[in-house]
Amino acid sequence: MVLACEAPERAAAICSWCGEAAVLELAEAWSDHAFQLETCCHASYEEVCAGMADDPAWARGLLRHLGAEVLLGHGLRRVADTGCGQLLLDWKxxxxxxxxxxxxxxxxxxxxxxxxxxxxxxxxxxxxxxxxxxxxxxxxxxxxxxxxxxxxxxxxxxxxxxxxxxxxxxxxxxxxxxxxxxxxxxxxxxxxxxxxxxxxxxxxxxxxxxxxxxxxxxxxxxxTRARTDxxxxxxxxxxxxxLKPRRALHRLPVPPTIMPLTLDAAA
Ligand SMILES: [Zn+2]
Missing domain, CATH: 3.40.630.30 (Gcn5-related N-acetyltransferase (GNAT))
Structure with missing residues (x-):
């Protein structure tokens, strides 16, 4: 017998807060850098947000894992904490x-x-x-x-x-x-x-x-402009x-030094 084999790891994950099947998804991400996560319960949501605020590197990894980069087509630099409790997608x-x-x-x-x-x-x-x-x-x-x-x-x-x-x-x-x-x-x-x-x-x-x-x-x-107030x-x-330019700019070649041979010959 072949049993249904859909995402066994997901089926096995039970939220320790609500006891239901754990849900953690990127519900929406907007071009203005805001994003919205979807979780099975509010406690789980709070836990994830606190984790992201504490550890920006973990937050970036999580948002990548949830597909933020693919969704909006940019590379994540980090998840920025604005200091007002809002987390933003901060792109490279x-x-x-x-x-x-x-x-x-x-x-x-x-x-x-x-x-x-x-x-x-x-x-x-x-x-x-x-x-x-x-x-x-x-x-x-x-x-x-x-x-x-x-x-x-x-x-x-x-x-x-x-x-x-x-x-x-x-x-x-x-x-x-x-x-x-x-x-x-x-x-x-x-x-x-x-x-x-x-x-x-x-x-x-x-x-x-x-x-x-x-x-x-x-x-x-x-x-060239009148100063404004x-x-x-x-x-x-x-x-x-x-700078160390590889090619010179608008420079004429320096002519080689020519010794005044005629004078020397005359001397
Ligand atoms: Zn839950």
Whole structure:
């Protein structure tokens, strides 16, 4: 006789709280990072939630096991605890292409103290799942002294503040890191940026940038634009990374030194 052989391990699992067949499933997961588990009873639900809050690595493994990554098509970075008792699906951050117009509009909407630049050389967006977190815009150095020396500048780096902070964790560092790698790939020898003197530079340090100057600032990076009321008149810090491009940028070959043989011959 062949007995029904459907999922014997599931049939054997009995919930120690309610005594029924244990149920633990991912009922729903939304693109806004929220998700809903389904369990056999409330006690079991509480236990799982407490376990996830205590052990993010276990939580990630559980959500993977329950199919969250397949469902939404992203890789899980962790399950983020917002601190308000809500757990969110925190996906691996991804650098993505973005148009200048979209990046500039994003900066206009989200940047705390700056207008959008009027031009760029290149830039990118960073996403957490379906959520656009921020953009980086890289262009020519604004300070005249830095122009024309194989240097580019991160003119704007903007992370929105209307998403839970946990989801944007490490986003600044990844954008600064990407901006430098891209500059190097494009043949630039150096990349610089400015922060307000009262801003933390942790994400720049983490991306390998070095603080190199304290700049007494008047105009903030936008000499071509009339300053708005919101632009602060405060000191800035200049940060930089020295790059090692494999191909040189706009460099004419250096002519070999030619000895004045005629003079020598005459002597
Ligand atoms: Zn139960």
């Amino acid at each position: 951050l991804e650098i993505r292409p973005v148009s200048f117009t979209r990046a500039a509009n994003f900066v206009r909407r989200h940047h705390a103290h700056n207008a959008a630049p009027t031009a760029w050389r290149y830039g990118a967006a960073i996403t957490n799942g379906a959520t656009l977190l921020g953009v980086v815009m890289v262009g020519n150095p604004v300070a005249r002294g830095l122009m024309g020396r194989g240097t580019v500048e991160v003119n704007r780096l903007c992370i929105r503040r209307d998403v839970p902070r946990a989801l944007a964790w490490n986003a600044c560092s990844q954008l600064y890191g990407w901006a430098a790698r891209e500059a190097e790939a494009r043949g630039f020898e150096r990349i610089v940026t400015y922060t307000r003197a009262d801003e933390e530079g942790g994400s720049l340090r983490a991306a390998g940038w070095i603080k190199e100057a304290h700049v007494r600032g008047r105009s903030w990076n936008s000499p 919101r632009a602060p008149l405060i000191d800035k810090l200049r940060w930089s990374r020295t």
